[in-house]
Amino acid sequence: MMDTPEKTRTSSSLSKFEDSPVFNYINSLSPIKPVKSVHVTQTFNPLSFASLPSIFTSPHVSSHKESRFLKRSTDPSKPELSSADGTKVSTNEEAGVDIRESFDTRVSLGEVSFELPNEPSRIAIELPQTSKYVCGSSKCDPAPCVIEMNCVSESTCTSLAIVPFVQEASQKGLCDGVEVAATFQIEQNRETIGCEWENLISDTSDLLIFNSPNDSEAFRDAIQKSLEPGTRFFSTLISQFPEDDINEYKDQNEGTGELNEINHVNESFEDNNVRNFVSASLTDYMETRMSAPYSMKPGSNLHRGFRRRCLDFEMLAARRKSLDGSSNTNSSVDSELEPGKPSGDSSRCIVPGIGLHLNALATASRDNKNSKLETLLSGTQKLIFPCSTTSNTLAADQETAHESFLASASTETETNDVENGVQLSEDASQASAYFINEEFNQNSPKKKIRRLEQAGESEACKRCNCKKSKCLKLYCECFAAGVYCIEPCSCQDCFNKPIHEDTVLATRKQIESRNPLAFAPKVIRTSDPIPEVGDELTTTPASARHKRGCNCKKSNCLKKYCECFQGGVGCSINCRCEGCKNAFGLKDGSAIVEAEEEEEEETKKILNTEPAALPTTPLQLCRPLPFSSIGSSSAMYTGNKYGKPNIIRPQSIMEKRFQSVAGDETPEILRANSSPGTGIKTLSPNTKRISPPECELGSTSGGARSGRKLILQSIPSFPSLTPKH
DNA sequence: GAGTTTGAAACT
DNA sequence: CAGTTTCAAACTC
DSSP: OOOTHHHHHHHHHHHHHHHSHHHHHHHHHHOOOOOOOOHHHHHHHHHSHHHHHHHHHHHHHHHHHHHHHHHHOTTTEEEEEEEESEEHHHHHHGGHHHHHHHHHOOOOHHHHHHOOOOHHHHHHHHHHHHHHOOOOOOOOHHHHHHHHHHHHHHOOOHHHHHHHHHHHHHTOOOHHHHHHHHHHHHHHHHHHTTTTHHHHHHHHHHHHHHHHHHHHHHHHHHHHHHHHHHHHHHHHHHHHHHHHHHHHHHHHTTTTSSSHHHHHHHHHTSSSHHHHHHHHHHHHHHHHHHHSOOOOOOTTTHHHHHHHOOOOHHHHHHHHHHHHHHHHOOOHHHHHTTTTTTIIIIIIOTTHHHHHHHHHHHHHHHSSSSSSGGGHHHHHTEEEETTTTOTTSOOHHHHHHHHHHHHHHHHOOOOOOOOTTTOOOOOOHHHHHHHHHHHHHHHHHHHHHHHHHHIIIIIIIIIOOOOTTTSTTTEEEEEEEEHOOOOOOOOOOOOGGGHHHHHHHHHHHHHHHTTTTTSSSSSEEEEEEEEEGGGGGSSSSSSSSSSSSOOOOTTTTTTTHHHHHTTBOOOTTOOSSSSSOOOOOOOOHHHHHHHHHHHHHHHHHHHHHHHHHHHHHHHHSSOOOOOGOOOHHHHHHHHHHSOTTTTTSSSOHHHHHHHHHHHHHTHHHHHHHSOOOOOOOOHHHHHHSOOSOHHHHHHHHHHHHHHHHHHHOOOOSSOOOOOTT
């Protein structure tokens, strides 16, 4: 669909890769001696390593993947999908064969890597990558998630984020060869990969999602293997080596603990020890990351959350379907899936973003020790953190961290892949991500807890108080957010519960039929509009905008009555508000900005001079802000929490970096491609190469139009904030 | 906690 | 599409 400039780009790196021993080895794995077509090699190249630039960089791949995978996720029953180009995506069962097919068809790297000849290997590979999204599950080591988040946020974090793992692995006695390979890979790609790692993650996540619940066993297994941060990476690498080699390594290192540990995890995943281990790992890792240069910061990982947010409703339905057709009988999973089960109500209700976080807290307080959450590992689609899953032995701070992590992870893992595969909610995820990041920044565990609790109780959690709507209308915040009501809700006659799944789904459909965007994020993050800087979008002062705009008459857009304000975004031309004084951006300001956007310099001046709008615009113009954190109704809390519009508040380093890369590289296109909810994916490293460097946005004002058109076309589900186009 | 205000959602 | 009603959150006391 899109031009893939990366092809040329990849070709150069390709030759290098081909020469590498690893490449040769990979080739040896495949019975097929493919004629080295450029395409094949290109795709293959990225394949073998975690960070493979070419695949991710290609918009084509992204788009391709998007549609294909989303569909797949929605239909778990389907053993395999056929991509638009006929590429076959194999399920675990077919992993052995598909690799060739993938190569032949030039499937994206991620796919290829997943489809290694032997299933175990494939799983191992997949897991590490997918685990990022899975982290939310109690059974998964959060650390990987953290890493991923960093990577995502960090435009160029690829090597940085990965290296630590490698080092860690080495310290733990992992195979030297593996380490070397990983490191080498990282170094090799560092310069060129950019954000590709991020894409990889996205891709893998998709794959993960695609895995039907039927694969839950394998999936779980893989997750277990990835529990340990070092292990995770290790697993990935391992997957690329022959089993014999691995076994050999095992024999040689018997008793060293690393592999044993992994095995142990696999064997006793349910065991408290494992849980403790995971929690401890998480805590340790988090501490490490906090002090690290790229430690999470507010809004840093927003992008990941965008597309990960899942509507519980759909999830449930999907899982149900899968269950019907499968023999998956994992009790924990089943219980979770079982709509009627009481435990499900509270635990299973995934509140997007902050809400999720709050739920976690609530659950934790309720049943701290044996949270059902940990059972939530449901296949690939919905992975829920053990909200309180932290083992009883965990220290308070650990718990907090864990919870925070859970919230973030769950958010991330959540997928909105619904029936249409398009609907993606991002706001909540963004908000949660932001929130979590902030929390992590808190030095004091107790403070963290307090903050979390406060946030959760006051704003984070989606709790409704519906009296008449039965929580089946958009009046209900829970319903509107795509989550089931939970215990903390004070609703009456609530039908928004798993028990009434059918009703919920039917109602939802009905509402969507009326308004397809009804469940879409109300606030669209900045990054989406950014490309439009040159266009109407720029007119609005706020980097993010409300989908429909507000209609405030008396609140002057200064209270939460105003959805724009609530979402932490400025009013836009779409707003019909009266007497707008929105601190995040005046509706009127937009006009000013618009007029002057023609000239970057002018705009900058304007920004500097204009109080409300100014803060937002400047950033916008120069580069896309991963506004995500502020992006949604739920997100708005975070925005408010920090008191100032996203624009205004200092962005985290990571965020900035991300922006620089993303914005400069016109990832927007990809974003558009992927539904708005797919913030992560949207970022395309490719754009880097494609588009000219620096401040593309600003410069694009003139030439951005073409790019913008692309965006508009590609994003059907999310109407552009600026209806003009 | 009760009552009021507000604006989105739903309805006509 | 506009006007009205319903609704629940946000806000105030």
